[in-house]
Amino acid sequence: MGFVVTVGSDLTYLNDEIIQALAEAKNLYALQTTLDGSTPELANLLRGPGNYESVVSGISRLTAARVPVILGTVINRKNAGDIEAIASLGGSLGVDGYCVGPLYAAGRGTATSLKSLIPTNLDLTKAARSFRNAIERGVVRPADPAWMITTPDLANDELDRLWHDQGYLVRRPDTLIRVDPFGRVYASIKLKPILGKEAFLGDVHSSHILDIWHHSPRLDQLREAPSHNSYFGSVIDTRQITGGENGRAANS
Secondary structure: OOOOEEEEOOOOOOOHHHHHHHHHOOOEEEEEEEOOOOOHHHHHHHHOOOHHHHHHHHHHHHHHOOOOEEEEEEEOOOOOOOHHHHHHHHHHHOOOEEEEEEOOOOOOEOOHHHHHHOOOHHHHHHHHHHHHHHHHHOOOOEOOOOHHHHOOOOOHHHHHHHHOOHHHEEEOOOOOOEEOOOOEEEOOHHHHHHHHHHHEEEEOOOOOHHHHHHHOHHHHHHHHOOOEEEOOEEEEEHHHHHOOOOOOOEOO
16 A cells, blocks of 8 residues: 554564564564663663563564564653663664654653653753764664764754754654554544544544545644644644643653
8 A cells, every 4th residue: 555564562572473474574664662771770660560671582582583673762851861871772682773752741641650750851952962972873773864864964952952842743644644553543642632532533443544544534634734844854733733831741
């Protein structure tokens, strides 16, 4: 159908059959997983007991089977200074690319207990510069190939501004959509606290994915929402959708 597929997984459940299926899958761009700390203590604190071990072991098994892996980190107040170390670990495990993004209000991230972890723009600045250092040292490749073309000549303050307010921005859904484990299609999990059930665009069990892509009224509305161009593409500011500030919590 012309789509390129990325599979997201926390690698909690992984066996040889799944690895083989991923290795043989057509149009699989990558498996993307998340590691929020370079040590078991930090990663397991943020993601739960055993997370570090599952992710590190899973990445090793996947890369050994030549499954392309993208590693991501959700920036928060506890790990904003750990980005370079996580990048180095990812590079040693053979990941194809590394990316980071801020904690924001979605899913379990709306829990009151996680709001204290929401990163400030100062935290994002620290993470951005650490990410740049890791890329420039060659310890890992950026998941976004445009990074090497568009950012080398940026001064630090210009780089910082690219990352500010990322918790409020969603990509305009003209090049990608997401499907959750239940078959529900959505543009961004960041929109769920704002739109509720209307954030879902359709269900692949009852509608063909191309019908949803071409004919979903909600998707058409999101594509027509005010947007602006940024390093991350054409983006919609969720504050313009709601008319106010929305707290950022976890991408979990």
